[in-house]
Amino acid sequence: MANAGGVARSRIGWGFFGAELKRRREEAGFTQRALGERVFCSGAYIGQIEAGVRRPQLELAKRIDIELGTGGFFARVCEELINSSPDADWFAEVSSLEGMAVAIQSYSPTVVPGLLQTPDYARAVFVAGCRFAMDEEIESWVAARLARQCILDDPTRPMLWSVLDEGVIRRPVGGRAVMREQLLHLTELMRRRRLVLQVLPYAAGASALDAMLKLMSFEDAPPLAYSEGVMSGSLLDDPAQVARCRLAYDLVRAAALSPEASVALIESVAEEYAGEDRA
Structure with missing residues (x-):
């Protein structure tokens, strides 16, 4: 944020x-x-x-x-x-590290990761969390989030791998039209081979992770893990802690649908949103 x-x-x-x-x-x-x-x-x-x-x-x-x-x-x-970063205190360092990473792997249990959000989706997320913020503040936060996405301009780096809980794609953040646009944006990134994305289905049962997790790898520095809670975040660099986060992430990834099945599910849900609009 x-x-x-x-x-x-x-x-x-x-x-x-x-x-x-x-x-x-x-x-x-x-x-x-x-x-x-x-x-x-x-x-x-x-x-x-x-x-x-x-x-x-x-x-x-x-x-x-x-x-x-x-x-x-x-x-x-x-x-x-x-x-002095436009990002929240607990996220400012992470924001700068994203631009240095050669690989970013994430698990999101509630919303689409910021790097993958459309402007309207990001705006809806900020409004939901800050009901009394002025429009100018909301727009400045949206602009800062979109500015982070410049790292997607490189066709190959960083390598992005994201696992989304099924609830993320089924919760109509911002309304059906906004959500459909967001889901189509995800499928477009996948088709461009800019992103590997998997959906953790409801049928998988309990998840090995109960919070947002981001793993970042670098060329000349040890890997880091970042987890976020309510108005707080933790950047972990202890090798043992990062290894435990890696294991939990791998377990989530193993329980998720394949990338191909995930695309099919996301497209199906996007069409459901479109169908509801037509109705």
């Missing part, structure tokens, strides 16, 4: 963070590889941060401060940049 607090955009950027990291690393006499070893990442990853290509997690910024003796400078800059 977008940041309803209306935080002003920061006057500094991730390019500044990277330039300062390079300057202070060299002053401390570290190579990129040496610093990476001390903060538990690759030297190539440090180089990408310095070039402004990658954005560090807050925990990594804190470890850099310790190793370079910078008194919390990089953590403060990192927090400033995260807080």
